[in-house]
Structures are given as structure tokens and as C-alpha cells.
Amino acid sequence: xxxxxxxxxxxxxxxxxxxxxxxxQWYFACREGRNCGPFASKQEAEVALTRxxxxxxxxxxxxxxxxxxxxxxxxxx
Numbered sequence: 001x002x003x004x005x006x007x008x009x010x011x012x013x014x015x016x017x018x019x020x021x022x023x024x025q026w027y028f029a030c031r032e033g034r035n036c037g038p039f040a041s042k043q044e045a046e047v048a049l050t051r052x053x054x055x056x057x058x059x060x061x062x063x064x065x066x067x068x069x070x071x072x073x074x075x076x077x
Contacts, residue, residue, distance in 0.1 A: 019045055
């Protein structure tokens with residue numbers, strides 16, 4: 001069953017599973033095109049994916065929170 005993600009509108013796009021099993025080890029795929037792993041169990045891969053998503057979310061948020069060093073913070077006048 002396909003579902004919309006939070007904030008998504010329109011038809012639900014095809015989504016493949018992120019987790020895969022090769023040579024008795026688990027991996028997960030990232031949107032950036034990388035495969036992360038290996039992990040001894042699917043549960044370990046799930047925990048690692050949760051951490052990875054949190055790190056990416058935190059990094060993206062810090063980009064928006066930090067001032068742009070090329071933009072003056074005070075305009076004379």
C-alpha cells in the first residue's frame with residue numbers, strides 16, 4: 001500500500017525498499033545514491049538509517065541557521 005509522505009500532494013511515486021541483503025549482510029540505500037553498510041542484522045541497518053537521517057536533517061537545519069559569511073549583518077545608514 002502506497003501512502004503520501006507528510007506534505008506530499010498528487011500521485012504517490014514508486015518507492016523501492018531502502019534495505020537489501022547481500023552475502024549475509026544488510027545495507028541501506030540513501031537518496032544521495034550511496035549504499036551504507038554492511039550491518040549484521042536488518043535491525044542494525046534500521047538503527048543506522050535512523051541516525052543517518054537525523055544527521056542529514058541536523059546538517060540541513062544548521063545550514064539555514066548559520067549566517068551567510070558573505071552577507072553583511074549590518075547595513076550602514
